[in-house]
Amino acid sequence: MRITQSMMTSNMMGGLQGNYKRLDKYQEQMMTQRRINRPSDDPVGVAGALQYRSQITATTQFEQNAEDADSWLKYGDTVLTETTQIIQRLAELAVQGSTETTPADARVNIAAEVEQLYNQLVSLGNAQFKGKYIFNGERTDQRPFPDDPTQTPYDLDKGVVMYQVGAGITFPVNTLGEEVFGAFGDPSGIFVVVDNFRQALLADDTAGISAAIPALQKNLETTIIAQAEIGGRQNRLEFTLSRLGDLNINYMDLQSKVEDADISKVIIELKTAESIYQASLDTMARIIRPSLVDFLR
Missing domain, CATH: 1.20.5 (Single alpha-helices involved in coiled-coils or other helix-helix interfaces)
Structure with missing residues (x-):
């Protein structure tokens, strides 16, 4: 076979082009710090990398959901802590006002403080987290309690607000208003108990004032139980956040091994x-x- 100048030139140009492509490939990897810059670089690796990216995106969203749920729970715990403190103060006032030697004018002054605490309890019942009412079930856009819950009827929603914190895993974050403050007209509910206490103070009714003490104690226990339940959810959520963080690190490491x-x-x-x-x-x-x-x- 006769080797011509053009054949030699063509072969050398082909080899030169191949060497240049190889040089360009490694220059690109050096600049991008990535082994895969386009699907043709490693079709099998790209499929795995896309799967890891999808997992990272989903896990990151679950982490954000879990962090938002944790913030909701922390806010709910803060509200219940203040509620507990108010009920404890009311119990102190009930003990003070139930003493036979307490004069009527002193009970009127106590009643004025009780009224302020009552209004604060209503405000706490209407607490909002990021514009959502936390004690009205799934009707988070509707105010649960009127200004005077003992006189104006209200109907609280009993739905549970759920956050998705994993594939097929949902997490409840809200506390039902009825469990803490009671339904409308419930004689054992905190609003009715406090209102009756105030009326007894104004009427100088020692027996009525004394009756408020065990009623307030019962509401205090109810609030503490609700707060303990929130604490349990926070502990569980803490483990969930830790697991999601570990998963994300693992997926990112696997992605790096494929792409980088x-x-x-x-x-x-x-x-x-x-x-x-x-x-x-x-x-x-x-x-x-x-x-x-x-x-x-």
Whole structure:
């Protein structure tokens, strides 16, 4: 077979082009720090990388949901803590006002404080987290309690607000208003108990004032139980957040192993490709000088 100048030139140009592509490949990896820059670089690896990215996106969203749920629970705990403190103060006032030696005018002054505490309890019952009422079930856009819950009827929703914190895993965050403050007209509910207490103070009714003490104690226990339940949910959510964080780190590590370049290896390959490419140019310059001149033009 006769080897012509054009055949030799064509073969060398093909080899030169291949060497240049190899050099360009490692230069790109060095600049991007990534082994896979397009699907053609590693079709199998791309499929795995896309799956890991999807998992990272989902896990990150679950983490955000869990953090939002945790914030809701912390706010609910703060509200119940203040509710507990108010009920404790009311119990102190009930003990003070039930004493036979307490004069009527002193009981009127106590009644004034009780009225302020009553209004604060109503305000706490209408507490909002990020614009959502936390004690009205799933009707988070509707105010649960009127200004005077003992005189104006109200109907609380009993739905449970759920946050998705994992694949098929939902988490309840709200506390039902009836469990803490009682339904409308409930004689054992905190609003009715406090209102009766205030009326007894104004009427100078020692028996009525004394009756408020065990009623307030019962409401205090109810509030503490609700607060303990929130604490249990927070503990569970803490474990969930830790697990989600570990999952995210694991997925990111797997993604990095598939997509990211081994820089030390890339540097070696790049230097080798540079040497081979330069040697190809030198060889062509010596063997096919006329053709190389024409090519450079």
